[in-house]
Amino acid sequence: MEQRRILVAVTGGIAAYKVPELVRTLIRAGAVVRCAMTREASEFVSPMVLQTLTGHPVRDHLFDPSQEGEIDHISLADWAELVVLAPATANTLAKLAHGLADDLVSAVLLATRAPILAAPAMNVNMWEHPATRANLEVLRSRGVHTIGPEAGELACGWEGLGRMSQPEAIAAAAESCLAPNDLAGEVVLVSAGGTQEPVDAVRYLGNRSSGKMGFAIAAEAARRGARAVLVAGPSSLPTPAGVRRIDVGSALEMRDAMTAEFDAATIAVMAAAVADFRPSQSSQRKIKKEDLPDGAGLTLELVPNPDILAELSRTKGERTVVGFAAESHDMIEAARRKLTRKGCDLLVANDITQQASGFDSDTNTVVFVWPDGQIEQLASLPKREVAAQLLDRVMKLRGESQ
Numbered sequence: 106m107e108q109r110r111i112l113v114a115v116t117g118g119i120a121a122y123k124v125p126e127l128v129r130t131l132i133r134a135g136a137v138v139r140c141a142m143t144r145e146a147s148e149f150v151s152p153m154v155l156q157t158l159t160g161h162p163v164r165d166h167l168f169d170p171s172q173e174g175e176i177d178h179i180s181l182a183d184w185a186e187l188v189v190l191a192p193a194t195a196n197t198l199a200k201l202a203h204g205l206a207d208d209l210v211s212a213v214l215l216a217t218r219a220p221i222l223a224a225p226a227m228n229v230n231m232w233e234h235p236a237t238r239a240n241l242e243v244l245r246s247r248g249v250h251t252i253g254p255e256a257g258e259l260a261c262g263w264e265g266l267g268r269m270s271q272p273e274a275i276a277a278a279a280e281s282c283l284a285p286n287d288l289a290g291e292v293v294l295v296s297a298g299g300t301q302e303p304v305d306a307v308r309y310l311g312n313r314s315s316g317k318m319g320f321a322i323a324a325e326a327a328r329r330g331a332r333a334v335l336v337a338g339p340s341s342l343p344t345p346a347g348v349r350r351i352d353v354g355s356a357l358e359m360r361d362a363m364t365a366e367f368d369a370a371t372i373a374v375m376a377a378a379v380a381d382f383r384p385s386q387s388s389q390r391k392i393k394k395e396d397l398p399d400g401a402g403l404t405l406e407l408v409p410n411p412d413i414l415a416e417l418s419r420t421k422g423e424r425t426v427v428g429f430a431a432e433s434h435d436m437i438e439a440a441r442r443k444l445t446r447k448g449c450d451l452l453v454a455n456d457i458t459q460q461a462s463g464f465d466s467d468t469n470t471v472v473f474v475w476p477d478g479q480i481e482q483l484a485s486l487p488k489r490e491v492a493a494q495l496l497d498r499v500m501k502l503r504g505e506s507q
C-alpha cells in the first residue's frame with residue numbers, strides 16, 4: 106500500500122473508537138491516509154486524534170468555509186484511491202444506497218470514482234432489518250465492497266452479527282481492493298522453501314531457504330485475482346490469504362505435488378530451493394554412534410534428485426514457467442546456462458553472497474534473465490515488491506504470446 110491514498114470516512118457508530126487503530130494500521134502499511142467524518146462520528150472519536158495520527162486536517166462539515174477552502178469535498182473525493190467507510194452506520198449505508206448527499210461523508214461517497222470498502226457495524230436488529238438488507242444488496246450490486254460485520258457480544262448488550270471487523274482485517278481487505286485484478290483467470294502454482302532429504306528417522310539434509318520469496322509470490326498472485334497454489338517445503342510462515350497450501354518434505358514429495366497440480370496451472374514459478382541430491386538410502390531408525398566402530402566416520406552416498414523445473418518446462422505447452430537460481434559466483438553466466446538447460450520462459454537469478462539478498466532475508470536483489478540472453482537488473486527490494494515485478498513480467502510474456 107506504499108503511498109496509496111486512502112480516505113477513511115467515519116460515521117456515527119460506537120465502533121468508531123477502533124478507527125484510530127485502523128488508521129495506524131493503514132499508515133504502518135505505507136498508505137497516505139486522510140479522514141472525513143460525520144457530525145455524529147465526532148461524538149464517538151475526536152477529530153483531533155485522527156488529525157494527529159494522519160497529519161492532515163480532518164473534515165467533518167460540508168458547509169464550513171475554512172474546511173471547504175482547505176480541500177473542497179470534491180477534491181477530497183478525487184484525491185482518494187480508495188474510500189474505507191468505517192464504521193458504516195445503517196444510516197449512511199441507506200443514504201448511499203439512495204443517492205443522498207446531505208452531509209460531508211455522503212457527498213464524498215457519491216462524488217468519488219474510487220472503490221468503496223464499507224465495514225458495517227450496528228445493533229443486530231438494525232443489521233437484520235429488511236431495509237438494511239435491501240440497501241446492502243443494492244450497494245454490493247453496484248460494486249461496493251464490504252467486510253463484516255462479525256458476530257459476538259455487541260456494545261448495546263445484544264449478541265449477534267453487528268460488530269465491526271478488526272482493524273487488521275479491514276486493512277487487509279483495503280489492500281485487496283487496491284490491487285489490480287490482472288491475474289483473474291490465471292492459476293499460479295508456486296513452490297517455496299527448502300526440501301529435507303531424510304538420512305534416518307531424525308536427521309535430514311536441508312538448506313537455508315526460508316520460503317519467504319515463494320510465499321510472497323503466491324500472496325501477490327492471490328491478491329491480484331489468481332487462484333494461487335503454494336507447494337511449500339517445511340516452513341513456519343503463515344499461509345497467505347486466499348492461497349491453497351500443500352506442505353511437502355522431500356524433493357520427491359515436492360515433485361509429486363508440483364506434477365499433480367501442474368495440469369490445472371497456467372503459470373508455474375519454481376522458487377523452492379530443491380535439494381539436487383538425496384541420500385541413496387535412509388534408515389527408518391536413528392543411526393547411533395554406538396552401532397559404528399569406535400572413531401569411525403559415516404559415509405552417505407548421494408543420488409541425484411529429479412529436476413522438477415526441467416520436467417515441468419518440457420511439458421509446459423501454453424503455460425508460462427519461471428525458475429529461480431541462487432548463485433554465489435558468475436551469476437549471470439550461470440543463470441543463462443541454467444535457463445537454456447531447463448527450457449523455462451524466464452529465470453530469476455539472485456546473488457546469495459550479497460547482504461540483504463537471498464535466503465531468509467526480507468529483501469532480494471534479483472536479475473531477470475530472458476531466453477534471448479537479455480538481462481534486467483532490479484534494485485534491492487522487499488520480496489513482496491520483487492514478487493509484484495516478477496508477475497508483471499509474466500503477464501507481459503503471456504500477453505505477447507497470445
Ligand SMILES: Cc1cc2nc3c(=O)[nH]c(=O)nc-3n(C[C@H](O)[C@H](O)[C@H](O)COP(=O)(O)O)c2cc1C
Nearest residue numbers: 116117118119143145146194195196197226227228
Ligand atoms: C450511543 C450510540 C451508539 C450508536 N451506535 C450505532 C452503531 O453502531 N451503528 C449504527 O448504524 N448506528 C448507531 N447509532 C445511531 C447513529 O449514530 C445514528 O443513526 C446517526 O444518525 C448516524 O449518523 P451518520 O450515519 O451520519 O454518522 C448509535 C447511536 C448512539 C446514540
